[in-house]
Amino acid sequence: MNSYEFVPSPEVAAALKAGKPVVALESTIISHGLPRPSNLEVAREVEQIVRDHGATPATIAILDGKVCIGLTDDQLIAIANRDDIAKASSRDLAIIAATGKSAATTVAATAHLAVLAGIHIFATGGLGGVHRGANESFDESADLTALSDLDITVVCAGVKSILDVAATLERLETLAIGLVGFKTTHFPGFYLTDSGYTLEHQVNSADEIAAIIHARHSLKTDIHALVVANPVIKEMDRVRHDEILKSGLEGAAKNGIIGKAVTPFLLEHFHTASEGESLKVNIEIIKSNSALAADIAVAVAK
Ligand code: PSU
Numbered sequence: 001m002n003s004y005e006f007v008p009s010p011e012v013a014a015a016l017k018a019g020k021p022v023v024a025l026e027s028t029i030i031s032h033g034l035p036r037p038s039n040l041e042v043a044r045e046v047e048q049i050v051r052d053h054g055a056t057p058a059t060i061a062i063l064d065g066k067v068c069i070g071l072t073d074d075q076l077i078a079i080a081n082r083d084d085i086a087k088a089s090s091r092d093l094a095i096i097a098a099t100g101k102s103a104a105t106t107v108a109a110t111a112h113l114a115v116l117a118g119i120h121i122f123a124t125g126g127l128g129g130v131h132r133g134a135n136e137s138f139d140e141s142a143d144l145t146a147l148s149d150l151d152i153t154v155v156c157a158g159v160k161s162i163l164d165v166a167a168t169l170e171r172l173e174t175l176a177i178g179l180v181g182f183k184t185t186h187f188p189g190f191y192l193t194d195s196g197y198t199l200e201h202q203v204n205s206a207d208e209i210a211a212i213i214h215a216r217h218s219l220k221t222d223i224h225a226l227v228v229a230n231p232v233i234k235e236m237d238r239v240r241h242d243e244i245l246k247s248g249l250e251g252a253a254k255n256g257i258i259g260k261a262v263t264p265f266l267l268e269h270f271h272t273a274s275e276g277e278s279l280k281v282n283i284e285i286i287k288s289n290s291a292l293a294a295d296i297a298v299a300v301a302k
């Protein structure tokens, strides 16, 4: 017997049953990654973009102990505005669910629940990864280990530029997570179109990615995730970016920010210090990734 409720929304359940394309969307970006009130506007817009591209959006979260695969508008409002929404990685899911609490899900937790629900395409902003100074702090996002174990294709704008990009790329390789650049061989750095690191593989269309997904299945490499790195078109001013990153890292160290608080702290610092420039870029990223994820889901379902 399930001791918790696991409920796809009627829209998502119908799409999955009919074999129609579905795209998973994470909720931590809504609760902890974007400021109010743009977080709710963006969450709604992103769902609409997925629909406009022919797929069904499934924003994933836990509300009052209920595991939700696809949210109603009231539930989106709750994730965006309620003050009791935790940030849940995979390890927190059962604890939040069984104790009747509420949480937004990170990339790791969203991907886990998506696969459990039968959804294999996922759009997010930027993946978590290895933090700068991780050789001492050991701060590496659980996104990486979770994705090494899940059959899912994640569309993202690379990893956040707040991270140690080189170390994250090494970990992606070790963890057998596939990596392709969308129309680029430059690994994107989230707010920046080019992190300075080169990608081995470039793909140019959703159909090409669908072919890779089918081949992954045949070759049984779909036990690990595939990451599609989709660079943002208009990046942040680089000089400003580097200055803000420096002050953000100093602020985090000075204030003793650790664990799951690090990423939200740095993102918030960026949005405030750049007077909204990083926010604009972040919103573009999530919109463009959602559109591409929907195109891929449609191509896979053909
Ligand atoms: N990308 C964004 N905004 C975010 C995140 C990613 O544009 O808020 C979130 C994702 O949920 C990701 C998480 O899984 O940050 C990583 O957190 P951590 O570094 O604590 O693992």
Ligand code: MN
Pocket (backbone or CB within 6 Å): 139, 140, 141, 142, 259, 260, 262
């Ligand atoms: Mn961390």
